[in-house]
Amino acid sequence: MARTHRIAVIGGDGTGPEVVAEGLKVLKAAAAVGGFAYETRDFDFSGRRYLARGGSPTAPTIPVIADEELAQLKTFDAIYLGAVGDPDVAPGILEKGLLLRLRFELDQYINLRPVKLYPGVPCPLAGKGPDDVDFVIVRENTEGLYTGMGGRQYVGTPHEVATQIMCNTRHGVERCLRYAFDLCRKRNDQKMLTLVHKTNVLTNCGDLWFRAFNEIGEADYPDVRRDYNHVDACCMWMIKNPEYYDTIVTGNMFGDIITDLGAMVQGGMGIAAGGNINPAGLSMFEPIGGSAPKYTGQNKINPLAAIAALAMLLAELGEAKAADAVEKAIAHVTGTKLKSMAAGKMGYTTTEVGDLVAEAVAGA
Ligand code: IPM
Numbered sequence: 001m002a003r004t005h006r007i008a009v010i011g012g013d014g015t016g017p018e019v020v021a022e023g024l025k026v027l028k029a030a031a032a033v034g035g036f037a038y039e040t041r042d043f044d045f046s047g048r049r050y051l052a053r054g055g056s057p058t059a060p061t062i063p064v065i066a067d068e069e070l071a072q073l074k075t076f077d078a079i080y081l082g083a084v085g086d087p088d089v090a091p092g093i094l095e096k097g098l099l100l101r102l103r104f105e106l107d108q109y110i111n112l113r114p115v116k117l118y119p120g121v122p123c124p125l126a127g128k129g130p131d132d133v134d135f136v137i138v139r140e141n142t143e144g145l146y147t148g149m150g151g152r153q154y155v156g157t158p159h160e161v162a163t164q165i166m167c168n169t170r171h172g173v174e175r176c177l178r179y180a181f182d183l184c185r186k187r188n189d190q191k192m193l194t195l196v197h198k199t200n201v202l203t204n205c206g207d208l209w210f211r212a213f214n215e216i217g218e219a220d221y222p223d224v225r226r227d228y229n230h231v232d233a234c235c236m237w238m239i240k241n242p243e244y245y246d247t248i249v250t251g252n253m254f255g256d257i258i259t260d261l262g263a264m265v266q267g268g269m270g271i272a273a274g275g276n277i278n279p280a281g282l283s284m285f286e287p288i289g290g291s292a293p294k295y296t297g298q299n300k301i302n303p304l305a306a307i308a309a310l311a312m313l314l315a316e317l318g319e320a321k322a323a324d325a326v327e328k329a330i331a332h333v334t335g336t337k338l339k340s341m342a343a344g345k346m347g348y349t350t351t352e353v354g355d356l357v358a359e360a361v362a363g364a
């Protein structure tokens, strides 16, 4: 009996459902190559549904995901997410109600973002090619500035006070660091892990990260070279010398920022994928571009980022052969077919790009 993976599919908003549909096309081909079975189930957690159920467009008056739905999600092996964000719903409502809620409730404490320039993809950095851009960012995903700790007082008065606390725990930092060390060790022969923080100013959180990094590295990963960059310097090096990096590990907010920088370095939102990972539990994979409302329903959006997210999902499920076949198929399509990564300029429609990748997987 072939193993069966149960995958929850959240198309989400805007072009999310369209790109996920192409990913599922590729999944079908990948399952044949990898010799596994799968089941999918769609969950509608869109902004449209939120509004249709009477949610306010300006304040989170009802949950985006009901508790029973969350309980159902927990029975799946992986989650495949399209996009979150609807122009008719105020920013923050869907992001917090869906994406952040799942990250926290499912304890997806790793945000994994490969920064890989595929062949044929134009790099905005002069003179840099696929050999120069191939690193991975491990972002802590459940702490830092994202916990919601802090508060406000005297709102709307000249004395308004607002605080947002960067909260880190030894437990949270340590498990993230260990994941990064493990990944770095097996990634390639470079074995260099760069901690990115701001230890010269954030002397509480920065010191916690820095000490844990060195203690854990020295005790358990002596074969991994330890490197440190301040986050501002990292932004410069990533542009000037992306080939310098192997594996980067960082906190939540800095990670949010430098992963978008990484997305541009690898050719933009059309190709950048990420995973919200609970290494011992339920993980969720997504293209990191937004819902691109202006392209919705036009068959113009680039589905490759969603397909790359599918490859990550397969790798996390232990389907290395299938994941590899999808990766290679993406490289084949970027290297020999697409004119551009940009929506409407690929030389193909969304569905045609999905077909090309699925065919390449099937031919693997
Ligand atoms: C990301 C996104 C989210 C984040 C938003 C949508 C809440 O930017 O996944 O990087 O800030 O983490």
Ligand code: MN
Pocket (backbone or CB within 6 Å): 256, 257, 260
């Ligand atoms: Mn982000």
